[in-house]
Structures are given as structure tokens and as C-alpha cells.
Amino acid sequence: AKKAGPGTVCFFEQADDRLSRDRKALQSDLEGAIARNELFLVFQPFLDLGTNRITGLEALLRWQHPSRGLVPPSEFIPIAEETGLIHEIGEWVIRRACASVAEWPEDIRVAVNFSAAQFHNTGILQTIVQALADAKIAPHRLEIEITESMLLSKYGSAATVLNALLELGVTVALDDFGTGFSSLTNLRKLPFSRIKIDQSFIRDMLVQPDCAALVKSVIGLARDLRIGVVAEGVETADQLECLRQISCDEVQGYLISRPVSANGVLALLDTRKYR
Ligand code: C2E
Ligand code: CA
Ligand code: CA
Numbered sequence: 001a002k003k004a005g006p007g008t009v010c011f012f013e014q015a016d017d018r019l020s021r022d023r024k025a026l027q028s029d030l031e032g033a034i035a036r037n038e039l040f041l042v043f044q045p046f047l048d049l050g051t052n053r054i055t056g057l058e059a060l061l062r063w064q065h066p067s068r069g070l071v072p073p074s075e076f077i078p079i080a081e082e083t084g085l086i087h088e089i090g091e092w093v094i095r096r097a098c099a100s101v102a103e104w105p106e107d108i109r110v111a112v113n114f115s116a117a118q119f120h121n122t123g124i125l126q127t128i129v130q131a132l133a134d135a136k137i138a139p140h141r142l143e144i145e146i147t148e149s150m151l152l153s154k155y156g157s158a159a160t161v162l163n164a165l166l167e168l169g170v171t172v173a174l175d176d177f178g179t180g181f182s183s184l185t186n187l188r189k190l191p192f193s194r195i196k197i198d199q200s201f202i203r204d205m206l207v208q209p210d211c212a213a214l215v216k217s218v219i220g221l222a223r224d225l226r227i228g229v230v231a232e233g234v235e236t237a238d239q240l241e242c243l244r245q246i247s248c249d250e251v252q253g254y255l256i257s258r259p260v261s262a263n264g265v266l267a268l269l270d271t272r273k274y275r
């Protein structure tokens with residue numbers, strides 16, 4: 001490799017410093033974000049293609065920063081994970097999501113995203129039990145979304161945590177399906193209620209025949225295993241029609257609805273369109 005001159009090194013170091021200073025600032029802001037009421041949840045619905053009804057909503061975290069405006073989760077979740085703040089934030093999300101679902105009709109579930117560190121923290125079970133009790137909701141109305149990388153992580157046996165969650169009556173969905181390794185093996189071995197096919201496959205489905213074939217075979221396998229399938233990131237009517245034809249159970253995406261505020265959920269459920 002070519003050796004960089006002193007000037008170049010200096011430039012990169014400065015850029016690097018600026019980046020880490022920015023990150024540190026964001027990090028210290030994030031520490032007080034819950035107390036300052038800057039975090040909130042938005043909710044994106046799942047539509048059942050068989051009944052044309054909304055069956056639940058996924059909670060997606062937002063941070064309204066006092067000077068930066070809305071910071072996307074892709075920017076602050078990694079910071080929360082690195083600093084350990086994710087435990088406190090994750091607990092807040094679970095409690096808020098449970099309190100929200102308590103206000104919705106009883107056949108509607110809420111799905112919550114988990115980070116690896118949360119998933120492998122045994123204290124999480126007690127947190128969930130308490131949140132369910134405080135919100136007075138049945139455990140099956142809460143779904144936890146985890147990704148495949150969490151199954152391969154260094155922490156320990158994913159099966160133990162999964163089974164403990166299922167014993168509580170909480171369901172577990174495998175998020176971003178198809179983007180990790182050994183997807184099909186995971187499906188056979190672990191007790192998922194549902195898989196969510198990653199939006200990259202849905203996006204390419206009508207452009208690349210391979211993708212459509214893959215989505216179709218995943219749906220077939222899931223049906224054999226009695227696991228539900230959600231297609232993520234549905235943006236066009238053509239995608240929806242294709243998913244209908246290959247008997248996908250549920251869809252989620254901008255075509256159905258963008259994420260809506262907590263106040264917007266009941267209005268969404270009330271609109272005749274999907275109920
Ligand atoms: P995810 O769980 O895969 O969530 C789906 C993301 O795709 C969301 O982005 C959603 O707004 C977006 N999306 C939904 N429909 C469409 C569509 O039709 N087209 C396109 N292009 N995008 C669509 P968002 O809200 O920015 O969240 C990004 C990621 O941040 C999530 O990916 C999840 O991994 C993470 N995240 C969000 N909330 C939480 C949370 O409470 N805890 C944790 N640990 N992670 C979270
Ligand atoms: Ca998710
Ligand atoms: Ca996803």
C-alpha cells in the first residue's frame with residue numbers, strides 16, 4: 001500500500017477527531033434523552049393479506065434532539081449499544097410499547113425491536129414480566145423482533161433466551177430474514193413464531209426472478225414449519241400483488257402505511273380501509 005504523507009495523516013486525524021467529538025457529544029446528549037422526554041415511538045402496521053385487516057404494529061424508536069432535530073435510529077442505536085445505554089432505552093421502549101398496545105383493540109399486537117445485548121441479558125425477562133403486568137396486557141400481544149446475527153453471537157445460547165420468552169407467552173419474530181447466515185437451519189431449530197423477509201428481497205423481487213423464487217420458497221418452507229411470514233418494505237402495488245399470489249401472510253411497508261405517531265394508531269385502525 002502507498003504510504004500517506006504527513007499532511008494526509010494529519011488531515012485524517014483531524015477528521016477522525018471531529019467525528020469522535022461529534023459522537024461523544026451525541027452520546028452525552030443521549031444519556032439524558034429519556035429524562036428530557038426526547039424519545040418517542042412511532043408505529044408501522046402489519047396487514048394480513050388473507051383478511052385485509054391490520055393485525056399489529058411495529059414500534060420504531062425516534063429521538064427528537066433539541067438542536068439537531070430528528071436523529072434516526074441508525075445513528076443513535078449503535079451509540080446506545082456501545083455505551084450500554086441500550087438497556088435503559090430498551091426497557092423504556094418495552095414499557096412504552098406495552099402501555100400503547102393496552103389502548104388498542106385486543107386482537108392487535110405490538111412488535112418491539114431488540115439489540116443483541118438486550119436479548120442476552122437475563123434481566124430482560126423480569127423487565128418484560130413487569131411491563132406486561134403494569135400495562136395489564138396478555139403476553140401474546142407482545143412480540144420481540146431479533147435478527148439472525150444475535151443467534152450467532154458470543155453471548156451464549158440463544159435457544160435458552162428464546163425458550164424463556166416463549167414460556168412467558170411472548171412471541172418472537174426473526175427480523176431481516178435472508179441477510180444473515182444459515183437462515184434455513186435457524187428456522188428448523190429455533191421456535192420462531194414469525195419471520196420477516198428483509199426489504200432488500202422485496203425490492204428486487206419483480207426485477208430479479210431469483211429473488212421472487214427465493215421469497216416463494218421461504219414462504220413455502222415457513223408454511224411447512226407453521227411459521228408466519230411478513231414481507232417488509234412493500235412499496236408498490238405490483239409487489240403487493242405478487243406477494244398475494246405466493247400467499248404471503250402479512251405485509252408491511254410504505255404502500256400500506258408509513259410509521260404513524262401513537263395518536264395516529266387508533267385513527268389508522270378506525271379507517272375502514274383495513275378493518
Ligand atoms: P428494522 O427493524 O428492519 O425496521 C424497518 C425499517 O424500515 C424502519 O426504519 C422503517 O421505517 C423502514 N421502512 C418501513 N417500511 C419501509 C418501506 O416500504 N421502504 C423503506 N425504504 N423503508 C421502510 P427505521 O425506523 O429508521 O429503523 C431502522 C432500524 O433501527 C430498524 O430496522 C431497527 O433495526 C432499528 N430500531 C428501530 N427502533 C428500535 C428500537 O426500539 N430498538 C432497537 N434495538 N432497534 C430499533
Ligand atoms: Ca424490525
Ligand atoms: Ca427488518
Ligand code: CA
Pocket residue numbers: 176
Ligand atoms: Ca434492519
